[in-house]
Amino acid sequence: MAKSTKKTLLLAKIQTAAGTDASPTAAANAILLRNVTATPLSAEYVERALIRPYMGNSGQIPTTKYAQIEGEVELAGSGAAGTAPAWGPLLRACGFAETVTASTDVTYAPISGNFELLTLHYYLDGLFHKIVDARGTVSFDITAKGIPFMRFRFMGAYSPITDQSNPTGADYSAFMKPLGVNKTNTPTWSLDSYTGCLQALTFDVANQIEWRSYISCEGAEITNRQPTGNLVLQLPSITDLNWPSLVLTAAEKALSITHGTTAGNIVTVNLPKTQLTNPSYSDDNNLAMLNLDLNINPGQGNDEIEIVLT
Template sequence: MAKRMRNALILAKTETTYGVDPTPTGAANAILCSGISPNMMSAEFVDRDLQRPYLGASEQLLASVKSELEFDVELTGSGTAGVAPAWGPLLKACAFGETVTESTDVVYKPVTDNIPSVTIFYYLDGLLHKMSGCRGTVSFELSPKGIPKMKFKFTGKYTEPTDTSNPSSVDYSAFQVPKVASTLNTPVWSLHGQTAPMSEFSVDVANDVIYRELIGASSVEITNRKPTGSVTFELNSIATKNWYQTIADGDTGSVSMTHGTVAGNIVVISAPKAQIYSPSYKDEDGNAMLSVSLSLIPDEGNDEISITVK
């Protein structure tokens, strides 16, 4: 019988020891997601390149193999202020630290050292792929009339798949119903102290994720990050804000976007030092829009972006 691509689910659990499977379960570690894109056997081969007295190919020998998995998660809170959202383990495995203030908020900021890892189980209609030692990167996207999402890409150690039935009990109750991005649900955003009607907002953490294969050890490492972003908003007059001078001077300023209005389901994405570049004009419904790219720069270190859930 053919396998059905939609009959799939992802489980993820933080590892206590790097690369050691903590055994995620459907009841406690299910990830409510969409847009699953698996590459479960991403391999490098070495060509024997033999010389023989006739034409023909040589065998390819497996040199390195890893697993890669991409998927989207809706950007929501936990439902209660000061309680970490269900997607927290994923964000921590993308080099973020988690600070919980009870009854108030949960703040995620980048880290450089001691980056957590997760084990991911990807079930595809009775076929189980296990990925251990996973670390990754994430981007955030928001636009009007759309559901704000986090786009994750994880790399992990490869394990040969097995015939294993999907979990009979899967609990997604920790994931909240999202709010569509709109004037009502996305009340505040600003760039360098200015605001205007906005049509696109995105941030890419852009971690450098490296799979290292050595003799005696293999691991997934995050070796650097260069967060970027982009914003598209209605073009204003020079008197209101001279964006062109701001770009020419290389000025930096804060950028912030708040989505959600009810405590427990408010998410704020902010950065203290955003440099603007690559301005371009867009025509949206006959209105002139300005689109700019952003480079998010650390202020004191490990603070170039923060995700606050409150």
């Protein structure tokens, strides 16, 4: 019987110990996502390289196995200031620390060690995939006339895929309805002191995820991060924004954007030390646009990205 990709369910929960299934449930840990891409079994192989008196393949032996999954989650708050969002566990498993100040805000900032682990239960119309010890990376897209979103990619330990009915009672009520990106819903942004017409901000945390496989030891490791991004804005005058000077002097400037206007659903992204590179022009319905690549650099360390929910 054919399987339907519409009947997809993902559950996610932070683990308390390595190698231990956190046992997420549909009622408490369902993830509202879109554009899912699953690689249920990834493997690395070694050639046998046999020498025989005839030509042909010698065959390969699998030496490692793991699972991967990607998907997008809409960027919105939790509905209450000082309450962590439902997507918080995903960001934590991408190398971010979560700091909750009750009734005030929730802040996410990158870390460089002691990365948390995530259990993922992925159901595809009666096929059950269990992924434990997962870690990942994430990118952000805030583009005018669109829905802001995060795209996550996780890697974790493979478990045998089994036939198992999708659990019922998935509760997505903790995911707030997102707001479209526009002048009203995205009230402020700035690059240093400049606040002209912005079309898009995208950036990638760009964690380097490696599947470590040794004797008596294997798992997904975050071995580095090199965040980059891109700005697309209406081409300004040099008086308003001297971008050639910023590019040529390798100046590091603060970049910030706030999306949302109602307490509990306001998300602010701060990139305190952003270096502009690779400028180019583009066209948007006969309007000249400026494209700038971004290197998102740390200051004192673990401070290159700050995501604040208020």
